[in-house]
Amino acid sequence: MMSSENIPIAPTGFAPWGPPLAAGSAGTLALLAVVGLGASALAAVAIAACATLLCGWWNARQQRNASACAANKSEAAIAEALRTAYAQGGIGGLEQVFKQVMPLWSRQIETARSQTEDGIVGVTARFAAIVERLRASVIAAQQAAGGDDDSNSSVVTMLARSEADLVAVNRAMGLALQKRNEMVRDVHNLVGYTDDLKKMAVQVAEIATQTNLLALNAAIEAARAGETGRGFAVVADEVRKLSNLSSDTGKKMAEQVGIINNAITGVIGMAEKFATDDRHIIDEAENTIRKVLANFESVTSGICESSTRLRRESDGIREEIAETLVHLQFQDRISQILAHVRANLDGLHNRILQHLKENASCGTAAIDAKRWIDEMALGYSTTEQRLIHRGEMPASKPDSDEITFF
Amino acid sequence: MAKTIMIVDDSASLRQVVAIALKGAGYEVTEACDGKDALGKLNGQKIHLIISDVNMPNMDGITLVQELKKLPSYKFTPVIMLTTEAGEDKKSAGQAAGAKAWVVKPFKPEQMLTAVAKLVLP
Numbered sequence: 001m002m003s004s005e006n007i008p009i010a011p012t013g014f015a016p017w018g019p020p021l022a023a024g025s026a027g028t029l030a031l032l033a034v035v036g037l038g039a040s041a042l043a044a045v046a047i048a049a050c051a052t053l054l055c056g057w058w059n060a061r062q063q064r065n066a067s068a069c070a071a072n073k074s075e076a077a078i079a080e081a082l083r084t085a086y087a088q089g090g091i092g093g094l095e096q097v098f099k100q101v102m103p104l105w106s107r108q109i110e111t112a113r114s115q116t117e118d119g120i121v122g123v124t125a126r127f128a129a130i131v132e133r134l135r136a137s138v139i140a141a142q143q144a145a146g147g148d149d150d151s152n153s154s155v156v157t158m159l160a161r162s163e164a165d166l167v168a169v170n171r172a173m174g175l176a177l178q179k180r181n182e183m184v185r186d187v188h189n190l191v192g193y194t195d196d197l198k199k200m201a202v203q204v205a206e207i208a209t210q211t212n213l214l215a216l217n218a219a220i221e222a223a224r225a226g227e228t229g230r231g232f233a234v235v236a237d238e239v240r241k242l243s244n245l246s247s248d249t250g251k252k253m254a255e256q257v258g259i260i261n262n263a264i265t266g267v268i269g270m271a272e273k274f275a276t277d278d279r280h281i282i283d284e285a286e287n288t289i290r291k292v293l294a295n296f297e298s299v300t301s302g303i304c305e306s307s308t309r310l311r312r313e314s315d316g317i318r319e320e321i322a323e324t325l326v327h328l329q330f331q332d333r334i335s336q337i338l339a340h341v342r343a344n345l346d347g348l349h350n351r352i353l354q355h356l357k358e359n360a361s362c363g364t365a366a367i368d369a370k371r372w373i374d375e376m377a378l379g380y381s382t383t384e385q386r387l388i389h390r391g392e393m394p395a396s397k398p399d400s401d402e403i404t405f406f
Numbered sequence: 407m408a409k410t411i412m413i414v415d416d417s418a419s420l421r422q423v424v425a426i427a428l429k430g431a432g433y434e435v436t437e438a439c440d441g442k443d444a445l446g447k448l449n450g451q452k453i454h455l456i457i458s459d460v461n462m463p464n465m466d467g468i469t470l471v472q473e474l475k476k477l478p479s480y481k482f483t484p485v486i487m488l489t490t491e492a493g494e495d496k497k498s499a500g501q502a503a504g505a506k507a508w509v510v511k512p513f514k515p516e517q518m519l520t521a522v523a524k525l526v527l528p
Contacts, residue, residue, distance in 0.1 A: 117419060124422040131426055318430075322515045325423050329512035332417040333490055336461070381461050382490040402492060402510040403521055406501040 095356055102349040106342050113338040120331040127328070131321055138314040141307050155300045162296070166289045170282065177278050184271040187264055194261040198254055205250030208243045215240035336381050344376050409526055410434040410451070414444040414458040414470065415488070420511070424457060424488070427515035428522070441465025445473055453483055454527040457518075460489035460496060471503040484525040488513065 144155060215236045222233035351367060380386050384394035411433050413424045418439075425435045436453070438444035440462040456474070458467040465473075467487055474480045484506040489496070492510045500508055506525050509518060 117417070120419040121422065124419045124426075128422055128426050128429075131430065135430065321426070321430075325427055325515050326512045328423050329420060332415075332420045332511060335417060336490060383492050403513075403517055404497060404508040405521070405524075406506055406508070 095352060098349070098352050099356060102345055102352070106345045106349065109338055109342045109345070113335055113342070117331060117335055120328065124328055127324070134314065134317060138310060141310050144303065144307070155303055159293070159296055159300050163293050166293070170286050170289060173278075173282050173285065177275060177282060180271065180278075181275055184268055184275065187271070188268050190264050191261060191268075194257050194264065197257045198261070201250050201253035201257060203250075204253065205247050208245075208247035208250055211243035211246065212240055215243055333382055333384075337385060340379050340381070340385065343379065348372075408432055408434045409454040410436060411522065411526070412436045412438060412444060412447070412453050412456045414438045414441065414456060414462070414467065416440055416459065416462045420459070420488075424518070427518055430515075431519050431522075433522070433526075441467060441470030441473070444470055448477070448480060450479060453480065455522060455525060456483055456485045457488050457522075458485055460487055460491050460500070468499050468503045468505075471500070471505050475504050482527070484527065486518075486521055486525065488518075 218236035218239065219233055222229035222236055225232070377386070377389050380389065387394040411428055413421045413428075413435060414437075415421045415424070416439050421437045421439075425437065428435050436447065436451075438447050441458070442465040444456070444458070445465070456470075458470055460467040467485075467489065471485050471487075474483060474485065485504070486507045486509055487500045487505045488509045488511060490511045491497075497508050507521050509521060
């Protein structure tokens with residue numbers, strides 16, 4: 001650290017205001033170049049670095065003046081001689097230059113800092129919007145493809161549900177066909193009953209014929225009995241008429257049974273034809289359903305594959321985002337470093353104004369360089385500022401794995 | 407119901423960076439630009455965690471933690487200090503004020519999310 005005792009009197013280059021400041025300025029430039037600042041920010045930092053050097057020079061000069069005043073007359077004479085030498089060398093008006101230039105440097109640093117910050121805020125806002133839209137797209141794609149197991153609207157779930165529904169419809173159609181076949185079998189059994197009815201009608205006709213024959217014989221016997229058999233002849237005649245009616249009824253029954261039998265046979269034939277047709281239709285429907293489901297499945301597997309690829313890409317992008325988020329935080333550090341340089345520059349400017357106002361050569365309180373530098377160090381908020389202050393080179397990127405739990 | 411985290415930082419870009427990481431993990435985010443702004447925005451709302459910078463204008467992060475400890479509704483709200491400050495004296499001041507963790511910028515999102523998940527109120 002620089003002190004009033006070891007500051008050389010002769011102004012030999014940058015040496016009087018110390019290597020730490022020179023190294024610090026170079027270090028600041030190197031750090032910002034590494035983290036990728038824009039040209040305007042670098043220019044601002046270059047100004048800041050120059051300002052730091054000039055401040056050092058100013059401090060050193062004031063220190064030299066203070067030392068001269070505090071010492072004996074010969075030292076005062078040397079100081080006076082130096083002041084004269086500076087005036088003769090054309091640097092006597094430097095206070096005026098500082099007075100006017102330092103506020104400009106300060107404003108330019110602040111402008112560069114605020115423009116950089118505004119730029120980064122804009123970039124980050126856009127970046128946030130991109131991240132949000134990407135996240136929404138991935139979620140939508142995952143839901144559509146069935147990535148979310150709870151989703152009822154996913155393609156995979158819909159495919160499974162559609163397959164189940166269509167198979168159920170086909171099964172219902174098969175069951176209906178089976179029921180109709182059972183009904184046709186029952187109708188077919190009726191044919192056996194109609195055959196029995198036909199036989200019974202024939203038997204009725206035969207009985208009627210026999211009865212008719214019996215009535216005829218009875219009529220013959222009644223005629224032979226004469227007057228006494230007349231009543232019996234009437235009965236025999238009525239029996240013959242009834243037998244004729246029975247015979248007609250038997251024939252009609254046989255005819256009706258024949259008609260019914262034909263109708264049943266016709267119905268059975270038609271039902272069997274419909275059953276065959278329906279079987280073909282059901283088989284075709286089943287084949288069509290299988291083909292549709294297969295096509296659907298190939299499409300959905302493509303969607304699922306795309307979704308998986310999208311999810312994989314999304315994971316990759318998420319990693320990139322995490323890395324970018326780390327890099328975007330450098331703006332905050334840079335802003336703090338620049339704000340500190342600007343504040344220090346403003347402080348020094350005020351000190352110069354105070355000096356000019358008092359306008360005293362030996363009577364002016366000299367700036368205590370060590371104290372000034374120490375106070376400047378108190379305002380540091382980053383590790384790299386402290387490293388630069390000690391004349392060490394900071395790492396190109398600060399560590400980002402420091403978390404302390406209390 | 408998503409948990410709400412308040413980010414307190416004078417750097418708008420840093421607030422956005424933290425918000426991106428937190429929103430990506432499903433948290434609701436509310437923002438304030440310094441300690442005073444944060445106290446004004448509490449409004450009795452349920453805040454499950456606060457992530458605060460240390461060096462800020464108007465009211466710094468350490469003072470914010472101290473002020474929160476005086477509020478019955480927020481005295482148990484965990485605070486993570488997110489700062490460029492890595493010095494032990496500052497850390498000790500944060501711990502003494504009642505902060506729960508100290509994260510040095512630049513942070514890695516997954517590490518921040520681990521710390522948040524560990525400390526966020528149920």
